[in-house]
Amino acid sequence: MAIANQIDADSTDNAQNITLEINGKSTELRLKPWVSLLDCLRERLDLTGTKKGCDHGQCGACTVICDDKRILSCLTLAVMHDGAKITTIEGLSNGEELHPLQQAFIDHDAFQCGYCTPGQICSAVGMFKEGKARNRLDVKELMSGNLCRCGANTNIIDAIMEVKERIDNE
Numbered sequence: 001m002a003i004a005n006q007i008d009a010d011s012t013d014n015a016q017n018i019t020l021e022i023n024g025k026s027t028e029l030r031l032k033p034w035v036s037l038l039d040c041l042r043e044r045l046d047l048t049g050t051k052k053g054c055d056h057g058q059c060g061a062c063t064v065i066c067d068d069k070r071i072l073s074c075l076t077l078a079v080m081h082d083g084a085k086i087t088t089i090e091g092l093s094n095g096e097e098l099h100p101l102q103q104a105f106i107d108h109d110a111f112q113c114g115y116c117t118p119g120q121i122c123s124a125v126g127m128f129k130e131g132k133a134r135n136r137l138d139v140k141e142l143m144s145g146n147l148c149r150c151g152a153n154t155n156i157i158d159a160i161m162e163v164k165e166r167i168d169n170e
């Protein structure tokens, strides 16, 4: 498979060694410098929770959290993040206990096909850390880079607002 060959290039001259802390685990990798973080996660590390929608920075399906900031993993190269802490959807639950946003998405029926859901949840985690969302309108605006082709947007915002209100009242 073309992508696997491109990534699994440990012996080539221009491959680079990097270390990423992925979901709390230090991971050493040898990668060609042009491998995107998204392909690194999905094809090299089998972390397929992070989805590839457009691969062009337009849908948000590939959103992960990098050093506390949400980023589009299709638009960045893995080697640019040597030493970074990356959290994907696989790293958000606490063992069997779901992250509050994961539970809220279930409670609010906030997904249909589920393809956008990991990116939506990672994006919302990053948005909370940014601390800019004061109300529902802010949340809609700040989540507007995450598209849902199933039209579950209202339920997605409901789920996020439930968790936001809980955090705000803590």
Ligand code: FES
Residues within 6 Å of the ligand: 051, 052, 053, 054, 055, 056, 057, 058, 059, 060, 061, 062, 063, 072, 073, 074, 075
């Ligand atoms: S896959 Fe990255 S923004 Fe669409």
Ligand code: FES
Residues within 6 Å of the ligand: 110, 111, 112, 113, 114, 115, 116, 117, 147, 148, 149, 150, 151, 152
């Ligand atoms: S639930 Fe299908 S794309 Fe959002």
